[in-house]
Amino acid sequence: MANWDLWPVHSFVDGLVAAGVRQAVISPGSRNTPLTLAFAEQPDVQVYTHMDERSAGFFALGLARSTNAPVVLCCTSGTATANYYPAVMEAFEARVPLIVVTADRPHQLRDVGANQAVRQPGMYAGHVKWALEMPVPDGSVGIARHAAAMAGRGVAVALASPCGPVHINYPFVEPLLPPLRADLDASHRVPVPKLYRPLAGQPAAAATDRLHAALRSAERPLFVLGPQSSALLARAVAAFCDAEGIPLFADVLSQARFLDGLPSSTQIAHYDMLLLAAGDRAPLPDVVVRFGAQPTSKSLAGFFQRMPGQTQVFVVDDTEWYRDASFVATDVIAGDELSLVRRLASQPLDQGARWQDHLQLWRRADGVVRAQIEAFTEEHWFEGSAMRSLVDALPANTQLFIGNSRPIRDLDALVNPSRPPLAVFGNRGVSGIDGIVSTAFGIAAGGASHPTVLCVGDVSFYHDLNGLLAARRFEIPLTVLLIHNDGGGIFQHLSQAQRSETLEYFTTPHGLDFQEITQAYGGVFTRVGNAEELARAVRQATGEQKGLQVIEVRFGNAESAALYRKLQRLAQDAVQAVVE
Template identity: 30%
Template sequence: MSYTRALTAQTFSLIDTLHAYGMKELVISPGSRSTPLAIAAELHEGIKTYIHPDERGAGYFAIGLSKKSRQAVGILCTSGTAAANYTPAVSEAGLSHIPLIVLTSDRPQELKNVGAPQAIEQNGMFRNFVRYQTELPIADEHESAISLIDDKVMQASQFFTGINLGPVHFNIPIREPIMPDVDAVDLFNREEKNIEPPLVIPRNIERLQGQGLVIIGETAEDLSDLTELLSHDNLTVICDPRQNIRTKLKGSIVNHDLIFSSLEESQEEYIDTQADFIIRIGEPVTSKLTNGFLKKTKLPQILISEFQDIKPFPKTPDQVYTGTITEILSKLVETSNENSLKSWFTSLSNKIAAYIDHNIDSFKDEGRHVYEIIHNTHEDRTFFLSSSMPIRDFERYDTRVEHDVFANRGANGIDGVVSSALGLATSNPVTMLIGDVSMNHDLNSLLLAKLENIDFTIIVFNNNGGNIFSYLPQYAHKPHFERLFGTPLDLNFEHAARLYDYNYVRLDSVDQVQEKMLNAKGRNMIEIMTDREHNLESHNQLKAELKKVVQNFGA
């Protein structure tokens, strides 16, 4: 067997075996050393490929592809710093339990540490973030060559579903010549595996009675089957914006940040006396104030973690159950007609929402824009929210509660959010909310909508800097605030829209927000010009008004 035949057998078999175990999409960043793998994927009829020239964005685009379905998605690059640029996305995938299959092609050993170009130490480079890593040998004709690939992919596939869901890394050294036999498609002969997440049910579940708070963060598991159970009178359900059961569950509390930020001591005592337990499900919620309540309350807390790497933040729970959420919760809670706690929370939540609805016209800040965007965007569009202010403003102003929401909150960074939103938008229309600093950070990923003909609307709040820092202690130190934290960029994103062929609209007033522009097909950029100081003043004004609403509510 020639080296070319051995290389073709190795790379084509690797791609085909990954497909058999569920990899149906692969994001390729062009490069030379990855040639045989890229050609194999392009030839494989069962794999859809995407091209992203920037590895950092490619990794985040793949996260977006997997965000909703949690299906295994691959990324492929050449050797050297191309692989290193995957690091932010791999860390996000690790913390967010995204089954990202990282394929890094590499130089052979004789080119390592001798000064050869594009050669860095790649084996194990993502060890802090991946669930599994391996390096394949140089392709040869040994009789175990193909069975080794079958073994390695089978081992890695244990992390494509289940309680250890997360990214895996294959490093593949490739020696020249790098062109495979493009006619060897007969190597694509493996049957697809039936990959289903296992049911994991602990045996030690102790039944809970009484009234409880059920606080649900983001989950990989679809919780729709729990709608009936969670609707019972004795369960008060609090949902993070990323928990999309909130759109199906009548009476779920979505403005909890505004509640827990304003409670008086007597109201906190009322909650503690009425509730018998707190159940936390999934990832920690976004709200710092809700997490603050959880940290100081004396109520017993039970954490249901769908993954083995338990996240106890913000407070060590009294009990943890790991496994399938729908199975665990149905065995954990005893339903009843006790409703004093749920009635109190629901009435207060409705009062807050009504106050915002009735008084929003007196505000002209970013929050008002977010309110109008939510209320004028059709239900079939999905929102992808950048970190910092967009996700927090959405949580505050979503009195409609009809849209699915996604965000990157594993590492909570601002990098790659445009890429992830575009990955999600390949399966359904997406509207993204983002600030000017985050937008600039991932600007080149706008190209993907053009290359892949993606229906995508991106709304940029241009307040000329990092708006969230105005709400943090750094703001009090005026001499260095603007340079170190406010970071004004003085950018006009119309130029980016023209560069990447987006329809562009600039809004200088909330009165210009229109339903038609928010629901237009194609590639659309809406740049909204706002002022950070005005945003801060309006935000604090509404917060103060809502604090009175909460504190005047009886307990």
């Protein structure tokens, strides 16, 4: 009897095919049965079965060399995987694109004495360009979308210059017979991203043409600009959206929020709270174009998940190692992003009149949310008010480094973009709290002609107190706004807060006073208690630009969380009246 939990393996194979795989060399075995059958039933794959794994590896190597195309090499678990190693080493040094897919026992059978269970994840170490551990298939659409996307990404990485092997370790739970491909229906079809690879670093002409055609036929287009560092790209995307009348969601780290000399008529500044407030009533786009890294907003991630399957989602990245943590991409365009935007701008769409109602709906909703935020932050003093006061007090061309947890979320959700230009930075690669202070000093050293301000929570500040030595050792000026809520304020806003009896295990109150610590490192410490005091202290510190200056503002966790919930309710009431 077929195990329907395994149907996403067909999506995995389809993802490989969509990315250009046409040959698979399979070493027969039991644990790789789901993969063997999925390859055998995929009409676009030629399957070779080779009973000796070592020979199979070199056979696949020769096949990939002769065809100049990616070839899959697939085996069962255990020692079979080790016999591929010589061919993997040769592929790495010879720059041959092999996709090595090793079947495996599930996680719970590892290191417990189970038969044929060895340590396979990462086993090829430095001889592959990328190693990936797949989740055990569970029959869900989400796992199927992940499987298709990771298959495509594996091929893209193998083909990216210089070519080389990648390793995908795929654990399976018995029974191992997947459903027949012929038994799958429409509910089992997931989007397989189509990757347009660059030519000499430039986006493929076919990719630009496809995107241009999709936008011309769109009724509800939307652009999203995630975290990225190029002011030129930010300006180009914002200008294109303004010229064409396309709504733009720009992350606070996108460099598009605080542009100089470009009044944006299409930027939806408060989309994070707007989407949270609108819920299922938010108007769904039919074409999405996304640049940059994964956006900060959790509301936007949820919005992506609600989009219908027929929505075209173009992810534009400068490399085949594209970013799509929501697994919604239908088309991936690799290559220079700025060049792509300029190509689009050279071929005007002239659809603004047709899109006017769509744009105005977003603008009205954004307007009512903005009004609620402005009134609420004027009336109440909490972290969001402090963030707005900070940004309003900064001089033009300040380098603002923003800490993780609450600071980045407050800046993204609550601060208006209409002010002098800023460059905004953050450590969002892995979104940790390590080294925040030291990174900000590095930013300051690299842009010494501009004032640099760090906004950070007390736990992150504590984690990198040693980084304060840079102020005196290297004579680097840095202004720090320290949001002090005595440990882990973010957890008051997460699901952990639902269990008040154990919340103390997350909030980590430390009781530290940072004044003497700051002074020990030669810094000046100031404590403020309202918006006016904060703004005045920031203006003075950024104007002087002398050494380390720490401005502390304190808030209570429970009180702040209650205020956020109140603001969200007010925004929800206001937005519902617009989108209904």
